[in-house]
Structures are given as C-alpha cells and as structure tokens.
Amino acid sequence: MSVLLVFGVFGWFTLANAFAYAPPERKPPAMPERTAGTLTEFPVDTDATAPLTPESVIAEDLQNSPKSGSDNQTAKRLPPGVNCENLRQRGATTLTTTVYRRRPKTEQLTPVGEIFICVLRITPGQADVIAVDIVKATSGNRSGTRLQSPRGGIYVGSKIQTPQTLIYVLEKQGADTLILIYSPTAAMNDAAIRLAGNVGNGEGLSDYPETQNALWTLPQQKPSDLVLIDFSTKTRAEMGLAPSDLNSNGTNTNRKTDDVPVVKPGFVGCYKDTSAFDLDGFLERSQSNTPQRCIETCRAKSFKYAGVQYSESCLCGNSYGKYGAADNCNMKCTGDSSQICGGYSSNGIYTTGFVAKDVQVTDNRNKDLKNADTQELIDLFSQFIPERATHARYQDAARRDWEVVIYDYDSTRRAWNNWLLLSWTVGLGGQSISLKHGGGIYADTGDGRALIFQKNPYLIFVLASAATSIDKLILLGNGFQV
Numbered sequence: 001m002s003v004l005l006v007f008g009v010f011g012w013f014t015l016a017n018a019f020a021y022a023p024p025e026r027k028p029p030a031m032p033e034r035t036a037g038t039l040t041e042f043p044v045d046t047d048a049t050a051p052l053t054p055e056s057v058i059a060e061d062l063q064n065s066p067k068s069g070s071d072n073q074t075a076k077r078l079p080p081g082v083n084c085e086n087l088r089q090r091g092a093t094t095l096t097t098t099v100y101r102r103r104p105k106t107e108q109l110t111p112v113g114e115i116f117i118c119v120l121r122i123t124p125g126q127a128d129v130i131a132v133d134i135v136k137a138t139s140g141n142r143s144g145t146r147l148q149s150p151r152g153g154i155y156v157g158s159k160i161q162t163p164q165t166l167i168y169v170l171e172k173q174g175a176d177t178l179i180l181i182y183s184p185t186a187a188m189n190d191a192a193i194r195l196a197g198n199v200g201n202g203e204g205l206s207d208y209p210e211t212q213n214a215l216w217t218l219p220q221q222k223p224s225d226l227v228l229i230d231f232s233t234k235t236r237a238e239m240g241l242a243p244s245d246l247n248s249n250g251t252n253t254n255r256k257t258d259d260v261p262v263v264k265p266g267f268v269g270c271y272k273d274t275s276a277f278d279l280d281g282f283l284e285r286s287q288s289n290t291p292q293r294c295i296e297t298c299r300a301k302s303f304k305y306a307g308v309q310y311s312e313s314c315l316c317g318n319s320y321g322k323y324g325a326a327d328n329c330n331m332k333c334t335g336d337s338s339q340i341c342g343g344y345s346s347n348g349i350y351t352t353g354f355v356a357k358d359v360q361v362t363d364n365r366n367k368d369l370k371n372a373d374t375q376e377l378i379d380l381f382s383q384f385i386p387e388r389a390t391h392a393r394y395q396d397a398a399r400r401d402w403e404v405v406i407y408d409y410d411s412t413r414r415a416w417n418n419w420l421l422l423s424w425t426v427g428l429g430g431q432s433i434s435l436k437h438g439g440g441i442y443a444d445t446g447d448g449r450a451l452i453f454q455k456n457p458y459l460i461f462v463l464a465s466a467a468t469s470i471d472k473l474i475l476l477g478n479g480f481q482v
Contacts, residue, residue, distance in 0.1 A: 024481055029215060029216060032227065035061075035228070039096060039206055040204040042205045043200070044201055045100070045194070045198065046201070050102050051102075052101060052195070054208055054210060055100075055210065056234050057214070058096070059096040059230055062092050063088065077118060079116075079134050091123030092178075095119075097117065098205065102188075115182065119177065126178060130180075140160040145157060145158060154172070155170040155179065164185060164344045166181075168192070170196065179199055185345060214406075217458065217480060217482055218404070225396050228393075230393050266350065267291075268351060270343070270347070273309060278317070279319075281298075281301070282314075282316040286334065291333070298354070303352060303354060304317075304351065305317055305351060306352050309342035329347075384418055390406040398465075403461075411457055422459070437480070449473060455480070
C-alpha cells in the first residue's frame with residue numbers, strides 16, 4: 001500500500017511539473033520598421049488608480065491587405081467619417097489600431113469604458129482633410145490643438161467634440177505619422193484627453209504585458225525571405241463567447257435568438273452595444289443610412305437581424321440582446337432625418353425577413369430538443385475557445401501568403417487536451433515531425449501545407465503554399481517564442 005502511495009504521489013508530482021509553465025525571455029518579433037514604429041506611438045496611460053490598458057491589436061499594410069475582413073474589423077475602431085478606403089486614397093500605408101479599456105477595481109467580467117486609438121503612416125498634411133470628414137459626419141465642434149509628449153515629440157491637429165464623443169486628429173511634426181483618438185462616450189472623454197497628452201511617452205504597446213503576451217510569441221528568428229504583413233489579436237470575449245455569456249453550467253443565457261423563421265421585417269427594440277458588437281456579422285457606415293436600407297443590406301447577406309446605430313452605422317448578425325436593453329435610440333438617420341437610427345452605443349434592432357432554407361421547426365417539443373442540443377454544443381465548444389488568439393500573415397519572396405494562428409489557452413492542460421484531439425483527427429492524414437518545442441504534425445491540405453503543434457499553453461497553426469518545403473515550415477515553427 002505504501003509503495004502504491006509513493007508511486008501515486010510521484011505520478012501526480014510529475015504530471016504537475018509537466019503542466020507547469022514559465023514563459024521564455026521574449027523579444028519583439030521581426031517586423032517591418034514602419035509597422036514597429038506605429039506601435040511605439042501609442043500612449044502609456046499614467047493614471048495611477050485605474051489605468052486603461054490595450055486589449056487587442058490590429059496592424060495591417062493598407063496597400064497590401066485584403067479589403068474585406070480586415071477592413072470590416074478596423075472600421076469598428078475608426079471615428080465616424082473615416083474608413084480604410086479613404087485612408088488608402090490619402091496615402092496611408094500602415095495602420096495599427098487598438099482599444100483601451102478601463103479595468104474595474106473589483107473582480108468583474110466586463111471592462112468599464114473604452115477608447116479607440118489608431119496610428120497611421122500616411123502622406124504628411126492629411127490631418128486637416130480627415131478632421132473635416134469627421135466634422136461632417138458628427139456635426140461636432142472643432143478646435144485646434146498642439147501637444148508635446150514627455151519625450152519631446154510635437155503633435156498638431158484638431159479636437160472634435162459632440163455632446164457624447166471626443167475625437168483627436170494629431171499629426172506628428174517632422175514625420176509621416178497620424179494619430180486618431182476616439183472616445184465614443186462622454187464618460188471616457190477625460191481619459192481620452194489624458195491619453196492624447198501621453199502619445200509617444202514610452203515604448204507604446206510594447207510597454208504592456210497584454211501586448212507582449214500576444215504579439216511577442218511571434219518569431220524573432222524566421223526564414224529570411226518572410227515579411228510580416230499584418231497581424232491581429234483577440235480576446236475570448238471578442239471571439240464571441242465571454243465568461244459573462246455563460247452560467248455555471250457553461251450555457252449561453254444572455255444572447256437572444258429566434259429559432260423560428262422570420263417571414264416579415266419589423267422593429268424589435270433598442271439594445272445596448274459595445275466595441276465587441278452585439279451584431280458582429282457585418283458593419284458599414286453610410287451617409288444614406290436608414291432602417292430600410294440596412295434591412296435590405298443584411299437580408300442580402302443572409303443575416304436575420306439588422307441594427308442601425310449612431311445615425312450612420314448599419315450592423316448585421318444572427319442574434320441580438322447580449323448586452324441588454326437600452327433606452328437611448330434617439331438619433332436621426334443620415335439618409336432620412338425623419339427616421340431614427342439608433343443612438344450612442346445602442347442599436348435599433350430589426351428583423352430582416354431572411355429565412356434559412358434548412359430551418360424547420362415542427363412543434364415546441366422539437367424546438368426544446370433543438371435548444372437542448374444547442375446548449376450541449378456550446379458546452380462542448382467552449383473548451384476549444386482560447387483566452388487569446390493571435391493571427392499573423394507573412395509573405396515570402398514569391399509573394400505567397402503564410403498564415404499563422406496562435407491560440408493561448410492560459411493553461412497547458414487545456415492546450416494539451418485540445419492537442420490530443422487534433423493530433424488524433426489531423427494526424428490521420430498527416431505525419432509526425434520534430435521541432436525545437438517538441439513534436440508536431442505536418443499535412444498537405446487542399447489549400448497548401450499545414451504545420452500544427454502544441455507547446456505549453458499554446459496551440460500553433462501555420463499554413464503555407466503547397467510549394468513550401470517541410471524544412472522551411474520547421475524553420476518558422478522553431479522560431480515561435482513559446
């Protein structure tokens with residue numbers, strides 16, 4: 001009995017050590033100087049009691065990026081009157097954006113307040129034109145501003161204010177750098193003023209552990225012909241399943257969905273929104289926005305719900321109500337001043353009339369069974385969603401894309417469990433290879449060649465072209481700082 005006890009204790013000790021994790025000493029990943037330069041311009045909040053911290057980052061080469069998914073994500077963080085296309089037309093080459101949020105002092109699930117900041121490399125002299133566009137879109141009051149960072153940089157531009165929003169357009173003197181600071185709610189305006197005074201006051205995003213934990217896992221050493229084109233990070237909440245969405249059993253309790261096909265468009269109600277977006281399928285801003293136009297747009301894109309917000313925004317999705325009801329849908333539509341298009345951080349929700357062809361609900365008993373099955377799927381699926389995800393796109397000398405995804409589970413055990421499932425499924429059509437970090441799986445897919453491996457709390461996926469050699473895949477795989 002004592003021998004079994006000794007072996008049992010030894011086994012648990014060994015397993016615990018296997019799952020223990022101490023991050024390596026990391027360095028900034030290899031990236032073009034223009035992109036790295038935008039990271040350092042972001043302010044480091046100096047508030048001693050409740051500083052704002054950046055939660056996720058999107059960085060892209062505007063002249064060498066797809067104009068669909070990345071633009072749609074970035075659009076959510078740009079102030080009214082500004083979009084990726086008109087930035088391209090004005091000579092913007094590199095864009096990096098993040099959302100700063102204030103964390104509550106007590107342990108809560110939802111951050112308090114948010115400010116969007118965007119740093120651009122752009123043709124000098126564009127600040128005034130961009131400020132004019134913002135004033136047209138917001139009808140805000142514009143005043144001139146001149147700021148000097150603690151490190152000596154001079155920033156000149158405009159401060160644009162409405163009863164709710166505050167926007168800075170700042171051009172760094174003697175450089176091709178433009179900074180947009182956007183506070184969508186009056187409650188965060190003081191914080192926006194403080195951040196504006198702190199642009200360029202440190203190492204920017206690299207001063208925050210949140211950024212280092214996500215971006216600094218990318219390789220510092222990589223194949224010499226690979227160039228980092230763009231990257232983005234997301235939190236678990238932004239991926240659509242935050243802890244606040246789940247009850248103690250892991251069941252989604254807050255999100256409202258209509259399982260019965262909708263056959264006629266109609267108004268649903270006014271609902272709160274945040275930067276994570278209640279309707280997260282599609283977003284566009286328009287000076288001709290109306291509920292009817294938004295409904296048609298969302299129905300054409302096969303979404304069940306349309307939402308109009310802040311006069312000019314149209315959002316689409318298949319569920320609504322995640323953040324609760326609102327009572328401030330009171331802003332006139334840009335396309336018809338006789339109609340209302342939502343409000344500040346609130347959506348006027350409409351059904352679109354879209355009916356999925358494969359949806360059939362025969363009676364309430366079948367509906368209840370369907371809901372139960374959905375809850376079981378949510379319980380199962382939630383274990384695969386990481387705490388953070390980092391996506392990066394590289395290009396090689398032949399201008400072929402390499403896609404990289406890093407899932408951070410904050411737990412070696414969770415990453416290992418998911419790796420076991422992946423290695424069993426993907427491994428059926430692949431082959432095992434050795435990496436510096438341990439074992440991995442290499443497989444040819446319909447889209448190219450894939451490398452998958454797990455190290456500590458991370459699952460890492462690399463997808464390259466079919467012409468890529470295995471040795472080159474391994475060289476990149478060995479460079480991850482995990």
